[in-house]
Amino acid sequence: MDKPCIICVAITGSVPTKADNPAVPITVAEQVESTQEAFEAGASIAHCHVRNDDGTPSSDPERFALLLEGLRRHCPGMIVQLSTGGRSGAGQARGGMLPLKPDMASLSVGSNNFPTRVYENPPDLVDWLASEMLQHQVVPEIEAFDLSHIFQAVALHKAGRLPGRLYVQFVMGVKNAMPVDRAVFDFYVETLQRLAPGTEWCAAGIGQHQGTLNEWSIAAGGHARTGLEDNIRMSRNELAPSNAALVQRTVEICAAQERPVASWRQAREILGLAAPGV
Template identity: 35%
Template sequence: MEPWNMHHVPSVEMEELDLAFFYVARTEDGRIIGAGGYKILSPEEGKTTLLGVYPEFQGMNIGKALQNARLEAMYDAGVKYVTTNADHPETIVWYRKHYGYEVVGRLEKLCAFSLEDVTHWTTLRMDLVRHFETRAEREIAAAAYIEGNDPHPLNPFPPLMINVCLTGMVPTKVSTPYVPVHVEEIVADAIRVYDAGARIVHIHARDERGLPTPDARYYEAILTGIRRERPGMVCCVSTSGRNWSDFERRSEVLHLTGAAKPDMASLTLGSLNFLSGASVNTINMVERLAMTMQEKGIRPEMEVFDYGMVNLAKYLERHGIIKGRKYFNILLGNLNTAPATLGNLTMIAEALPEDSVWAGAGLGGFQLPMNAAAVAAGGHVRVGIEDNIHYDYERKVLASNEALVRRVARIAEELQRRIATPDETRAMLGLA
C-alpha cells in the first residue's frame, strides 16, 4: 500500500477530498495513522480515492480494514463495480490477491505523484457484488465449521478418523489392568473411546481365560454389544496370523452376519517378526482372506509395516482382489520392519494406490510422534493399548484407551482438525 505522506492533495491528479466519504484509522490516543476514501460515480459505479497507512503501522491489516470499510459503504449504496488506480507493483498485487481486481487499462499521470519514476497508473476494476457473495459463502462455511458441520474452508485436510486397537494379542491383565479382555470389558471400552472421539474400533477377541481366540462366537457377542450401544461405531475384526496359521480359523469371523457382521477386517500385507513371535502372511493367505472379504462385503483394513507391503496392495488391486476405496494402517517402529521416521511415513503414504486413505501408527514409544505426525500430515490415526500400553516415554504411566484417544483429539483440536462424524467416517472409508 502507498504511504499517504507521498500524496499531495489537492492537485491536478486528485481533487479536494470529501471527508464525508472517508474512513480514518486512529491509535487509542487519537493519533491518525491511516485513511481511505471513495467516491460514487453513478448508481452502479464507485471509485476509491486514496488509501494510505503510515509506514511504521503497515503490516497490521489497517489498510485492509480501511479497504473493507469503504467497499461495504459502496456496496450498501448499491454500487456494483469499483475502480481503483495504483502505481506500486506490490499494491497492485495486493488489490488483486485480496479483492479479485482485474487490470483493465492504464492512465497516464498528469504530474509527478506517488512513484515519480512510474509515469502511469494501472487501472483496476472489481465486481463488488461478486466479492460480497464470495465473502458471504466463506463466512457461512466458517460458521458451519464452528458448529462442527463441515471442514474449515481454509483447512485442506478432511475431518480426522481415530481408529483404536483396544486389546491386541499380547497385553494381559498382568502387564496392564487397563487392557479389556472379556466381552463386557471390550464393549464398555469401545463405548468410552467412541464418546472420546474414536470412530473405528479394531477388535481382537479373548476367551474366558483372557487368551486370544479366533472363535466367532466371542466376536459376535462383542459386535452386537457395541452396535446396541453405539451403532455409529465402525467395527473392524482381526484375521491375525500371529497365533493361527490355517485359513479356516483366521477367516471364521468373516462369516458373521446380521448385527454381528463386521464392517472391516484386518489384512496384513506380508510376513514379519515381532519380539513375541512371527506373523506369517503368505501371498496365498492374503489373497484368500481378501477374496473372502470381498465376497462378504467387508472392507479390508490393510496393515502396512514396510514399503514392500504397498506393492502387494497394488498387485491385489490389479487382479481385482481389492476394489474401490482402500484403507491402510501404516505401522512403524517395530524392530524388524520400517523405523518410525517422518521420512518413512511420508514415503509409504505417498506410495499408496489411488483412492486410498491412511492412518499413522507408532509401536511402543513411537506411538505419540507418529500419531501427531499423521494428524499434521492430513492422514488419520491408529492408537491404542495393542500398540503401546504406556502413556509416557519413561514408561511410568500406564495408558487407557480412552486417555490415548483424548490425547489425539487434543492434538487435532490444536491443529484445527475436527473429529469426523460417524457418517463422515463411513463415507471416507467407502462403507455403505
C-alpha cells in the first residue's frame, strides 16, 4: 500500500505518572524533549495534555502556550494537537486553549463510561467546543468511543459546524467502553466510509491493545496512534523507555505492512492543514 501512514504520538495524557513509568514526561521541558525524540523517530502529530507542578492534570492555557511554543521551536512542521478532554478540566475550561490556534484539537462528541466515572460530553458543551474550533480554525480530531459518535461527527461536519476535513479516531480498549473487537473495528471503518466516503481515520488501542490497533489500522489503510498516554509498556514485563520507542515500534509495523510513514509535510497534505507560517 503506497498511502503514507500518519503516526500520532500521545505523549503524556492525564493519567500515567512517573510512579507508573519514569519515562512519562510531566513538565513542559520534559514534554518538548520527549516529543522531539518521537518526531525524529517518525511521529508527525503530537497529541498534548499539560500537567500542574505536582503532576495532576490541568487545562491551563498558559501551560499549553508554553508547550505549543516549545514544540513549534524544536519540532518544526510537526502537527500539534491539543486535548480538550474531560480529565483535564470541566465545562468551557476544557477549551480555554483553543484561541492559541493549534493545528488541531481533540473533540469528543458524546458521553460514555470510563473505568471509574462517566466521561461527560453533553450536547451544549460539544456545540460550544465545536464553535470555538470553527471560530479559531482549529481542525478537530473526533475521538469516537462509541458508534453513535461516528454518526454525530459526520452530522456536525455535514452541517458545516466543524472546520477543515473530517478526521475520526476510533478509541478501543477503555474499560467499560468499547472493547477491542475486530468485527466492531471493521464495522467502524465500513460505517465511516459509508457515511462520509474518503474520510481519513485512525485508531487508538489502550494499554496492551495499542500494538493490536496499530496493526489493524495500518493494514486497513488508516493511521495510527501510539505513546505513553495510552500505554506505558513495550511488553507485559518491560516498560517503554520513551515515547520514541513506541513510535519506532509503530514504524516497524508500517514496514512489515509495506506502508510508508508519512512525513510532516505529507501528514499536513493528507489532513488539509496549512504549512507552518501560512
